[in-house]
Amino acid sequence: MVVDQAEVDLLFHALADATRRDIVRRTMDGSFSVSTLARDYPMSFAAVQKHVAVLERAGLVTKERRGREHLVAGNPAALRAAHDVLDRLELVWRERIARMDDLLAADTHEGNRP
Amino acid sequence: MVVDQAEVDLLFHALADATRRDIVRRTMDGSFSVSTLARDYPMSFAAVQKHVAVLERAGLVTKERRGREHLVAGNPAALRAAHDVLDRLELVWRERIARMDDLLAADTHEGNRP
DNA sequence: CTGATCTACAACCATACGGTTGTATATACG
DNA sequence: CGTATATACAACCGTATGGTTGTAGATCAG
Numbered sequence: 001m002v003v004d005q006a007e008v009d010l011l012f013h014a015l016a017d018a019t020r021r022d023i024v025r026r027t028m029d030g031s032f033s034v035s036t037l038a039r040d041y042p043m044s045f046a047a048v049q050k051h052v053a054v055l056e057r058a059g060l061v062t063k064e065r066r067g068r069e070h071l072v073a074g075n076p077a078a079l080r081a082a083h084d085v086l087d088r089l090e091l092v093w094r095e096r097i098a099r100m101d102d103l104l105a106a107d108t109h110e111g112n113r114p
Numbered sequence: 115m116v117v118d119q120a121e122v123d124l125l126f127h128a129l130a131d132a133t134r135r136d137i138v139r140r141t142m143d144g145s146f147s148v149s150t151l152a153r154d155y156p157m158s159f160a161a162v163q164k165h166v167a168v169l170e171r172a173g174l175v176t177k178e179r180r181g182r183e184h185l186v187a188g189n190p191a192a193l194r195a196a197h198d199v200l201d202r203l204e205l206v207w208r209e210r211i212a213r214m215d216d217l218l219a220a221d222t223h224e225g226n227r228p
Numbered sequence: 229c230t231g232a233t234c235t236a237c238a239a240c241c242a243t244a245c246g247g248t249t250g251t252a253t254a255t256a257c258g
Numbered sequence: 259c260g261t262a263t264a265t266a267c268a269a270c271c272g273t274a275t276g277g278t279t280g281t282a283g284a285t286c287a288g
Binding site for chain 2: 005006008009010011012013015016017018021024025026028029030074076079080082083085086088089090092093095096
Binding site: 033034035045046049065067068069070 | 233234235236237
């Protein structure tokens with residue numbers, strides 16, 4: 001499951017803004033119209049609209065039209081994808097620690113054998 | 115353990131670039147001088163220097179001077195912090211699913227009691 | 229139909245970003 | 259010493275970002 005670097009760029013870029021993270025948090029708990037979301041932020045409707053567009057481009061939310069309003073819903077899979085990228089970065093570190101542990105264990109072993 | 119939103123912004127912004135993510139990955143496995151890192155990317159030394167500065171500002175790497183070269187080392191704690199932010203976003207979703215499960219279970223329960 | 233609401237989109241603006249080149253400083257080597 | 263290496267930093271440039279306002283198209287209520 002190799003992820004395209006450009007998509008990861010979009011993912012993390014989308015998460016690098018407090019307003020957008022808040023929108024993600026809220027939409028993970030259900031669907032909200034863009035104007036409902038916009039009401040809670042100290043900026044224009046158009047600005048929130050742009051934030052939603054950034055989140056949509058990153059795959060973090062999806063929009064579904066219902067009547068005249070567009071419901072924004074969070075996409076847990078995208079969050080999981082970001083998670084996985086971080087896991088792979090951490091993995092390198094974990095493996096390094098494991099190797100160090102192995103070396104220490106080997107040393108101890110040799111130390112026990114005179 | 116409340117994290118400052120501005121710091122989280124820096125964290126995710128730093129991770130929103132493939133070159134920077136690669137530097138993080140490499141430095142999680144040990145220390146590298148800036149020029150050693152720079153050799154592997156198709157850009158100037160100064161550009162890589164800037165990337166390292168962004169990572170440092172986000173706390174993802176630390177620099178330690180050794181002689182004339184500055185060794186860049188990854189900081190697993192920052193990676194963990196990013197992880198935790200994602201966990202909290204996911205948590206909302208998990209709780210929602212749990213609530214839905216509870217409702218379903220309650221329905222089933224009532225259905226079993228005539 | 230009229231009016232109010234929700235959304236989309238364009239134009240604009242200030243600032244930040246990612247890259248470049250050039251210059252300066254500290255350290256190692258011979 | 260002089261020279262090469264490693265880094266830092268400033269200035270510059272094109273483009274993207276995050277915000278604004280304004281205009282226009284759908285849709286619902288009366």
